[in-house]
Amino acid sequence: MDIGELEKLDNYRWRIPKSGAMLVDGVIYASQKLIGKIIEEKAVEQVKNVACLPGIVKSSMAMPDAHWGYGFCIGGVAGMDVEEGVVSPGGVGYDINCGVRLLGTSLDKSDVAGQVPKLAAHLFNAVPAGIGSHGTLKLSYSNLKKVLLGGSEWAVREGFGWKEDLVHTEEGGKLPASDTAILSERALERGKGQVGTLGSGNHFLEVQWVERVFDEKTAGVFGLREGQIVIMLHSGSRGFGYQVCDDFLKVMARSVVKNKIFLPDRQLACSPVKSEEGQRYLEAMNQAANYAWANRQVMAHVTREVFSDFFGESPENLRMNLIYDVCHNIAKFETHNVEGKKRKLLVHRKGATRAFGPGAPGLPDIYNKTGQPVLIPGDMGRASWVLAGTKEAMDETFGSSCHGAGRALSRSAAKKLKSGAEVSRELHERGIEVFSTEMGTLAEEMSEAYKDVDDVVEAVCGAKIGRKVARLRPLAVVKG
Amino acid sequence: MRKWIQLEHTADLSVMGEGDTREEALLALMEGFTAQIIDPGTIKKLEERVVEAEGVDVEDAVVTLLGELIYLIYVKNWLPASFESVELTKEGAKAVVRGEKYDPSRHRFLTEIKAATYHDYDFSKGADNLWRVRAVFDR
Numbered sequence A: 001m002d003i004g005e006l007e008k009l010d011n012y013r014w015r016i017p018k019s020g021a022m023l024v025d026g027v028i029y030a031s032q033k034l035i036g037k038i039i040e041e042k043a044v045e046q047v048k049n050v051a052c053l054p055g056i057v058k059s060s061m062a063m064p065d066a067h068w069g070y071g072f073c074i075g076g077v078a079g080m081d082v083e084e085g086v087v088s089p090g091g092v093g094y095d096i097n098c099g100v101r102l103l104g105t106s107l108d109k110s111d112v113a114g115q116v117p118k119l120a121a122h123l124f125n126a127v128p129a130g131i132g133s134h135g136t137l138k139l140s141y142s143n144l145k146k147v148l149l150g151g152s153e154w155a156v157r158e159g160f161g162w163k164e165d166l167v168h169t170e171e172g173g174k175l176p177a178s179d180t181a182i183l184s185e186r187a188l189e190r191g192k193g194q195v196g197t198l199g200s201g202n203h204f205l206e207v208q209w210v211e212r213v214f215d216e217k218t219a220g221v222f223g224l225r226e227g228q229i230v231i232m233l234h235s236g237s238r239g240f241g242y243q244v245c246d247d248f249l250k251v252m253a254r255s256v257v258k259n260k261i262f263l264p265d266r267q268l269a270c271s272p273v274k275s276e277e278g279q280r281y282l283e284a285m286n287q288a289a290n291y292a293w294a295n296r297q298v299m300a301h302v303t304r305e306v307f308s309d310f311f312g313e314s315p316e317n318l319r320m321n322l323i324y325d326v327c328h329n330i331a332k333f334e335t336h337n338v339e340g341k342k343r344k345l346l347v348h349r350k351g352a353t354r355a356f357g358p359g360a361p362g363l364p365d366i367y368n369k370t371g372q373p374v375l376i377p378g379d380m381g382r383a384s385w386v387l388a389g390t391k392e393a394m395d396e397t398f399g400s401s402c403h404g405a406g407r408a409l410s411r412s413a414a415k416k417l418k419s420g421a422e423v424s425r426e427l428h429e430r431g432i433e434v435f436s437t438e439m440g441t442l443a444e445e446m447s448e449a450y451k452d453v454d455d456v457v458e459a460v461c462g463a464k465i466g467r468k469v470a471r472l473r474p475l476a477v478v479k480g
Numbered sequence B: 001m002r003k004w005i006q007l008e009h010t011a012d013l014s015v016m017g018e019g020d021t022r023e024e025a026l027l028a029l030m031e032g033f034t035a036q037i038i039d040p041g042t043i044k045k046l047e048e049r050v051v052e053a054e055g056v057d058v059e060d061a062v063v064t065l066l067g068e069l070i071y072l073i074y075v076k077n078w079l080p081a082s083f084e085s086v087e088l089t090k091e092g093a094k095a096v097v098r099g100e101k102y103d104p105s106r107h108r109f110l111t112e113i114k115a116a117t118y119h120d121y122d123f124s125k126g127a128d129n130l131w132r133v134r135a136v137f138d139r
Helices: A034-040 A043-050 A117-128 A141-150 A152-157 A163-167 A185-190 A216-222 A238-258 A276-311 A392-396 A413-418 A420-429 A439-442 A453-462 B022-037 B060-076
Strands: A008-009 A013-016 A026-031 A056-067 A074-081 A099-104 A204-211 A227-236 A324-328 A329-338 A341-350 A353-356 A373-376 A384-388 A401-402 A431-435 A467-478 B002-005 B012-021 B045-056 B078-089 B091-100 B121-127 B129-139
Touching: A013 A043, A013 A413, A013 A420, A026 B129, A034 A043, A034 A453, A043 A056, A043 A074, A056 A401, A056 A453, A056 A467, A074 A329, A099 A276, A099 A413, A117 A204, A117 A276, A117 A431, A117 A467, A117 B002, A117 B078, A141 A152, A141 A185, A141 A204, A141 A276, A152 A163, A163 A216, A163 A324, A185 A238, A216 A384, A216 A467, A227 A276, A227 A353, A227 A467, A238 A276, A238 B060, A276 A329, A324 A373, A329 A392, A341 A353, A353 A373, A384 A453, A401 A453, A413 A439, A413 B002, A420 A431, A420 A439, A431 A439, A453 A467, B002 B022, B012 B022, B022 B060, B022 B078, B022 B091, B022 B121, B022 B129, B045 B078, B060 B078, B060 B091, B060 B121, B060 B129
Parallel strands: A026 A056, A431 A467
Antiparallel strands: A008 A013, A013 A026, A056 A074, A074 A341, A099 A227, A099 A324, A204 A227, A204 A467, A329 A341, A353 A401, A373 A384, A384 A467, B002 B012, B012 B129, B045 B091, B078 B091, B121 B129
C-alpha cells in the first residue's frame, strides 16, 4: 500500500493536504486496515477532485466505506456554501435517496424458529423485486405527481402506513417540491409503475435479529432489545431517480461551460446552487427523494401486512414501529458550525448517512438526547448495525457517517468465486434463507464481495462519528 | 475487426470496444454492454430502429447514445440483437440497430444497468492503430 500524499492524523483520520486546484483539504475516515483498500479503489483521487468544486467548505470528506464512485466517491461528503457553492448530481448519485429503513417487532427469535423459510417466501411473493420490477400499484400520471410532491405523506394518506412513520423518517419523508412540470416525460414514464418495488442489485428486504446490544439505554429509546426480530429495507427512487440524474447531468454539462467552472472530472458536472439550473435540479432531486420515501413506505406497509397475515396479529399488536428511515444519496440545506460560526450549507451525502447527534435540529423528540439512529447495512451473510449519531459527527462531518460495508470484489470476480446456488446453499446451512429473482445477483452479493462491516463500524466508532448501539444478524433475505 | 471485453470494476460494469475505426470500436462497445444485459443469441432481428443522441461533444454524444439504448431496453422493452452501423459527428451519434420487442417467454434479463456514466470514459487510437472506447455503467 502506498500511503503517498496521505498524512496520518490519528488512528482513524487521514488528511490529503490542499494542493493544485484543491480549495480545501481532503479528510478520509478510515482505520489502518481499511485505508489500503480505499487507496486501491482510487477514492483518494475523487476526494481531491471534489475539493476543487467552487464553494466547498471545510474539507472534502470520505467515510470508512469509501470506494470508487462517479464524480464523488461512494462515502463522499461535501458541504457547499449556498451563496458561492455548487450543486452536483454526482454528489448525490444516480439512485437519488437510496436509503434504509428499520422496522421493529414485538417478536423474538424463538417466535420465528422453524418458520423462517415460509415467512421469507411470503415476503418474496409480496414485495416486487428484480430487474425492472413493476409494482402492483398502478398509478395514473396525476397520482404519480402526488407521490413526487408528497413523498411518505402521500403514502400514509393513501393508507400505506401510520402517521408516526413520518416522524421517524428523515425530513418527515418529504422534501419541498411544487413543480412537476420541470421533469422530463421520460422520468415520469420510468417512475409510473415502480412505486412499491425493491429493484435489483444490492437492494434488499431482510428479516434480522438483534444479536447484541452495546448500549442498553439508547437501544431502549430506539426500541431495540437483544433477541428481537427486526426488518431492514434498502431501496431507492428506482428508474425515476436514475432518469432525473441522467437528465440533469446533461443540463449541468452545459452549465459548467456557461459558468466557466473548472472540473477535474466531467462526472462532477455542477451548477451554482443559486443558478436556475441548480435550483431546477434541486427541485427535481427533491421529487426523486420523495419518490424513494414513498417507495420504501409502501414496501414497509406490505411487509407489515405479510407479518400480520403470517402471525395472525395486527401490525400494531406486533409493534411493527418504524425505528428510522435514513437517506444515503442526497443533498440537503443544513446549518452547521464552521470555525465557530453557523453557516447554511448544501450538504452532499453520496453513499453516506446523516448521523445527527444529540440536540441536533430536525430529529424526532424521542431521539433528541440519544442522537439519531444510523442504519448501516452490511452483507447478507454477516451483520448489519445500528449506531447513534454523535456530537463529534456534528462538529466534524456535518453530522455524517458511513452507509454500509462497501464492496471489496467486483461483481464478475464474485461470480467466479461461487455460483448463486452455492451462496444460497451455504447461507441456508447457516440458518439464513435467501430468495432472489436472479441467481447471478446472489453470487454478486455474497458476503465475500463486501468488506467486513464490523471493520467499517470499528473505524466509524473509533473516529467517534458514530456510536455502537446494536449488531443485527440476518435470518431471511429477499434480493432483487 | 471489432471485439469487446468486460473490464474489472469493483462496483459496477466497465466495457471496452475495439476496432479498426472509431465506428467499429463504438459498435463493439454497444454489443458488449448489451450482452451483459441479455444474451443476444436469444433475440431475433425482426425490426430495425435508429437510435440518436446529441451532446456538447463526442464524449457527451456517446454517453447519451448508450443511455438511449438503456432506455430502449428497460423502458421501451425493445431488445437490440445486432448493431448494424453507427455515425459519429462532432456533437451527435446515430446508431442503426436490429432487434425485437421483449418477450418474457423467450428473454431473460441478466442484470440491470441504470445509466451510462462519464466516469473513466476514454475513446482513443492506440499505438497499434486500433481504436478503443471504454465506458463505465452504473448498476
